[in-house]
Amino acid sequence: MTGPVLWFFVVSGVRMATPLLLAALGGIYAERSGVINIGLEGLMLAGAFTAAVVTHAVHQPWLGLAAAAAAGMAGALLLAVASIRCGADQVVSGAAINIFFAGLLPLLSGALFSSTGATPPLAQGEQLPRAPVVLAFALVPLTAYVLRRTRFGLRLRAAGENPAAAAAAGIGVARLRYAAVLISGALAALGGAYLSIGQSSQYTRNMTAGRGFIALAALIGGDRRPLPTMLACLFFGLAEAISIQLQGAVRLPGQLVQLLPYVLTLVVAAGFIGRSRPPAALGVPLTDGGGDSR
Amino acid sequence: MLAALAAGALLIAAVGDDPVAVYGLLLGSALSWPDGIGYTLFYATPLVFTGLAVAVAFRAGLFNIGAEGQLYVAAFATAWIGVAGAGLPGWLLAPLAWLTAAAAGAAWGAVPGVLKARFGAHEVITTIMLNFIAVGLAAYLAETRFRQPGDAILETAPIAAGARVARLGQLLPGLPSRIPLNLAFLAALAACALVYLLLWRTRWGYELRATGASPEAAAYGGIAGGRVVVAAMAISGALAGGVAINDVLGYRYRYYHGFSAGYGFTGIAVALLGRNHPAGVLLAALLFGAMERGGLFVGIFSDHVSRDLVLVLQGLMILAVAMQRRRWAPTTPTMPATPATPETPETPETPETPEIIAAQEPSGR
Numbered sequence: 001m002t003g004p005v006l007w008f009f010v011v012s013g014v015r016m017a018t019p020l021l022l023a024a025l026g027g028i029y030a031e032r033s034g035v036i037n038i039g040l041e042g043l044m045l046a047g048a049f050t051a052a053v054v055t056h057a058v059h060q061p062w063l064g065l066a067a068a069a070a071a072g073m074a075g076a077l078l079l080a081v082a083s084i085r086c087g088a089d090q091v092v093s094g095a096a097i098n099i100f101f102a103g104l105l106p107l108l109s110g111a112l113f114s115s116t117g118a119t120p121p122l123a124q125g126e127q128l129p130r131a132p133v134v135l136a137f138a139l140v141p142l143t144a145y146v147l148r149r150t151r152f153g154l155r156l157r158a159a160g161e162n163p164a165a166a167a168a169a170g171i172g173v174a175r176l177r178y179a180a181v182l183i184s185g186a187l188a189a190l191g192g193a194y195l196s197i198g199q200s201s202q203y204t205r206n207m208t209a210g211r212g213f214i215a216l217a218a219l220i221g222g223d224r225r226p227l228p229t230m231l232a233c234l235f236f237g238l239a240e241a242i243s244i245q246l247q248g249a250v251r252l253p254g255q256l257v258q259l260l261p262y263v264l265t266l267v268v269a270a271g272f273i274g275r276s277r278p279p280a281a282l283g284v285p286l287t288d289g290g291g292d293s294r
Numbered sequence: 295m296l297a298a299l300a301a302g303a304l305l306i307a308a309v310g311d312d313p314v315a316v317y318g319l320l321l322g323s324a325l326s327w328p329d330g331i332g333y334t335l336f337y338a339t340p341l342v343f344t345g346l347a348v349a350v351a352f353r354a355g356l357f358n359i360g361a362e363g364q365l366y367v368a369a370f371a372t373a374w375i376g377v378a379g380a381g382l383p384g385w386l387l388a389p390l391a392w393l394t395a396a397a398a399g400a401a402w403g404a405v406p407g408v409l410k411a412r413f414g415a416h417e418v419i420t421t422i423m424l425n426f427i428a429v430g431l432a433a434y435l436a437e438t439r440f441r442q443p444g445d446a447i448l449e450t451a452p453i454a455a456g457a458r459v460a461r462l463g464q465l466l467p468g469l470p471s472r473i474p475l476n477l478a479f480l481a482a483l484a485a486c487a488l489v490y491l492l493l494w495r496t497r498w499g500y501e502l503r504a505t506g507a508s509p510e511a512a513a514y515g516g517i518a519g520g521r522v523v524v525a526a527m528a529i530s531g532a533l534a535g536g537v538a539i540n541d542v543l544g545y546r547y548r549y550y551h552g553f554s555a556g557y558g559f560t561g562i563a564v565a566l567l568g569r570n571h572p573a574g575v576l577l578a579a580l581l582f583g584a585m586e587r588g589g590l591f592v593g594i595f596s597d598h599v600s601r602d603l604v605l606v607l608q609g610l611m612i613l614a615v616a617m618q619r620r621r622w623a624p625t626t627p628t629m630p631a632t633p634a635t636p637e638t639p640e641t642p643e644t645p646e647t648p649e650i651i652a653a654q655e656p657s658g659r
Contacts, residue, residue, distance in 0.1 A: 038418065078613070088616035091357055091418065095562055096612035103605020104305075110600040111309035213422045220416065255434040262426040269415040269423070 009241055014133065015199065017230075017237025019044065019191035019208075021136045023215035024222070024229050025143050026187030031224050032147060033180035034160035034173075034281045038094025039079050040188045041212025042101035043072045047189025048196035049105045052119045052203035053112065061128040061197050068193035069186040075101065076185020084177050087285035098212075106205055122201040132194035137230070139187070144226040156180055160279035163286060174286060188212065210262070217265045223277070232268070239264045298610035305606060309598040316596050316603070320588030330587060332463075332473035336545075338583025339475075340365075340554075342482035343536035344561025345568060345575035346489050347403075350533060351417075352570045353493060354526035355506035360406060360421025361534040362558025363428030364399040368535030370432040371398035372542045373549030376453025377440065384456030391457040392481075395538035402428060403531015404524055411520035417527070425558070436551050448551035459544035476544030478536065482579075485536060486572040492529075502526055534558060555586070563608045567615055582608065 023040045030037040037043075047068035055064030075097060082093040106116035113119055147153040158166035159173045159180075167173050191211070196203040214236055222229030243260040303313035324334050344361045351358035372395045379387045405424060409415040433448065440450040459478060463471030493499035504512040505522040513519050541553050564582055568574030585604045593601030 082613055082617050086617035088613070092566055092616045093613055095357075095359070096566075096609045096616060098609075099559065099563060099605055099612065100609025103602040103607075103609060105602075107305070107600050107602040107606060108309070110602065111598040116600045116602060210422060210426060213419060217419045217423075220419070253434060253438065255430050255437070259427050259430045262423045262430075266409075266415075266420055266423040266427070269419045270409045270413040 009238065009245070012241040012244075013234060013238035014137075015237070016240040017233040018133045018136045018198070019194050019211055020215045020218055020236055021140070021230055021233040022132065022191030022194065023188040023212055024219040024233055025136070025139050025226060026184035026191075027216055027219045028143060028147075028224050028226060028229060029156070029180040029187075030184035031219065031282060032160045032279055033156045033177045034163060034279055034284065035080075035083060035177050035181050036090045036094065036283050037076075037079065037181065037184050037188075038091050038216070039075070039097030039212075040094075040184070040215055041208055041210065042098035043075045043185050043188040044192030044195070044208045044212045044215075045105055045206070046075050046101050047072045047192030048207055049109065049119070049192075049203045050189070051193030052122070052196040053109075055122055055126055055197050056120055059123065059126055061122075061126055062131075064197055065128060065132070065190065065193050068189045072185040072187070072189020072192075073182045074185075075189070076181050079185070080178050080181040084174050084181070084286065090283050090285070102206070105203075109203070109205075117205045119196075119203040122197065127197050127201055128194075129198050132190060132198050135190070136194075140226045140230045147226070152176075152179075157279070160281055163281050163284075177286075188215075191215070214261065214265055217269055220278075221268050224279070235268075236261055236265065295611060295614060298607060298614045301610050302603065302607045306599055306603070311596050311599050316592055316599055319595060320585065320592055322588075323591035324584035324588040328469055329473065332469060332475050333587045334580065334584045335479055336473065336475040336540075336583070337586040338579045339479045339482050339540045340537040340557040341560055341564050341579035341582050341586075342576055343485065343533050343540070344557045345564030345579050346485055346572060347399075347530040347533035347558075348561045348565035349568065349570040349572070349575050350489060350493070350502075351526055351530040352565060353506045354502045354522060355509060356407075356410070356417050356523065356526060356530075358403070358406075358421055358527065358530050359418055359562065360403065360424050360558070361530070361561045362554060362556065363421065363425035364402045364531040364534035365537040365554060365558055366425075366428040366432050367402040368395045368399035368531075369538040369542050369553060370435065370450075370549050371395070372535075372538040373450045373453055374440065376457040376542065376547075377451050379457065380454035382454075382456065387454060387456040388459075391453075391543055392539055395535040395543075396532040397535070399535025399538070400528040400532035403534065404528040407524035407527030410527075411523045432549070433551050436549060440549070449546075450549040452548045453542065457543055458547055459539060461544070474545045476540065478540035478544045481539060482536060483576070485533060486576050489533070490572045498525075534561070560608065563612050566612050569615075 023044055027037050027040055050071035051064040051068035054067040055061045079093055079097050082088040083090045109119055110116035147157065155166065155171045156176055158171060159176045163173045192208060195207055218232035218236055219229045222232040239261045243257045246257045247254040303317070306313040306316050324330050344365065347361045347364070348358050372391055375391050375394045379390060382390070402424065406417045406420040409420050410417050436448055436450055441448070442451045459476045461471050461474060461476045462479065463469045463473055463475065493503060501512065501517045502522050504515065505517055505519050509519050537554070537557055542549055546553060560582060564575055564578040568578035585607065589601040589604035592599055592603055
């Protein structure tokens with residue numbers, strides 16, 4: 001493989017990895033605090049929609065990005081209230097969030113733009129093709145630092161590993177989990193926003209296409225640690241970049257090549273995920289006392 | 295449930311339509327005779343199958359998001375048998391096609407079961423990936439191998455007449471046979487009864503529920519958890535395959551790409567709303583079938599609201615039910631941890647005090 005071709009794959013792999021990485025980093029915060037966020041997919045979609053709509057309306061992509069983060073936090077609040085305050089099953093409420101947004105966004109885009117399929121395309125120069133990429137990769141060392149070295153990070157991990165002991169030590173476990181889930185919503189939405197105003201110039205129906213779940217696979221494969229998770233995201237991003245380039249270039253038909261990232265996720269899930277160790281209280285609602293491990 | 299409807303009403307008002315009119319349209323178009331009710335039952339049929347599929351997996355402690363992929367594989371395989379078996383007599387082809395639907399769904403469903411039992415791969419991730427793979431494979435095969443020359447639509451050739459399932463309109467006087475409600479609806483009712491008998495009246499069903507309630511305790515009691523996981527996923531997939539009977543054998547008489555209106559995902563909502571019990575699943579499927587039918591009319595006849603309203607309502611309903619289920623549970627922080635494993639949705643089937651069981655009965659709908 002020649003230099004420029006290799007460089008091309010690296011660059012497009014990094015681009016494809018960016019939305020995954022943002023969502024996966026968000027997922028790390030939630031999961032380390034003890035909350036599974038299956039709703040990443042729906043929150044990403046909410047971010048993609050909000051960013052496109054706000055940018056289209058005010059012609060300021062940065063405002064679009066900020067609005068997306070706010071929308072993601074609002075959506076995540078729904079999940080947080082259900083799973084933390086009411087003790088609902090986290091996987092179930094996350095799945096409900098996905099269904100809710102899968103319906104809400106086309107409904108809103110239909111009501112706003114008379115099209116349930118897409119929002120109007122942005123004008124030239126109103127995209128943010130680079131900033132989210134930089135942000136995503138800058139957040140990797142930052143997240144590692146926050147989790148490992150700050151008081152917030154230590155308490156967050158305590159909430160995920162042994163909420164009963166953390167509560168006994170005077171830590172507000174519920175409040176920490178709220179914060180973590182809200183962060184995950186904001187980051188997932190930023191990942192979605194990159195899809196609509198970074199990689200392309202409009203929101204289209206279901207444009208996340210399962211990336212929220214691939215992000216989930218990446219963070220589990222990366223053992224919920226920022227650096228390995230980033231590598232997993234790059235792996236998936238590269239797979240996607242290659243599968244896009246292979247379409248038409250090889251004898252295999254496009255439909256089959258497109259499946260490559262999904263097959264790889266499946267293989268990774270089978271090969272690595274079984275060995276990663278989740279936080280002890282992951283998925284256990286607070287009312288159960290928590291702390292039951294496998 | 296009322297809260298979900300109220301939130302939906304707010305949303306309808308927010309986008310500029312009249313909530314009362316929209317809900318009236320939703321209900322009125324779903325319950326008229328014969329078209330409304332006929333179509334409601336027709337739309338409910340696949341949801342009974344997928345709801346049961348998700349519920350059986352749930353009872354075993356598994357979250358099967360893969361019903362969508364399982365029903366795609368089943369539909370394609372069923373259509374393939376229906377086309378390839380054109381030379382067979384009807385008495386042989388029909389049961390063969392039904393069997394194919396169940397077997398293909400079971401095979402695709404067993405894959406995440408094996409991946410979980412053998413490698414510990416989380417079924418939420420594997421089933422979703424298998425969804426994408428199933429839909430992609432079916433599209434590829436339909437396009438390259440089974441498409442009729444010159445057909446602009448991505449679909450296979452029609453199945454043989456012998457494999458077709460009769461419409462209820464041909465059997466029942468008073469029901470026009472233009473309504474595609476077919477024998478698959480009766481099969482769905484039978485599947486409800488069968489799932490009930492299997493889970494609550496057999497030793498094997500007890501093992502499945504025990505594994506779902508507490509894998510450790512079940513393993514301690516001598517139940518092979520891995521086998522239960524694989525078998526539960528296979529049964530789950532077979533049930534999802536029932537959708538193929540309704541759609542391929544009873545409605546379109548061919549595999550049509552994109553035939554599923556997200557039945558597998560709606561099945562999750564149906565199972566959750568039906569509290570993972572066959573009777574509840576049936577009721578929830580009827581409700582969602584009515585919403586599906588009504589949603590179509592809402593999309594066409596209201597000014598701003600699209601049929602996506604139905605998804606919004608479904609998401610809100612699941613959320614409401616999930617929150618409600620726990621509100622009545624004991625809230626003492628020092629309560630001994632129920633033997634729930636991380637990452638597996640727990641199903642309340644452990645021996646519990648009568649009050650808790652009573653609290654889990656459907657209420658406030």
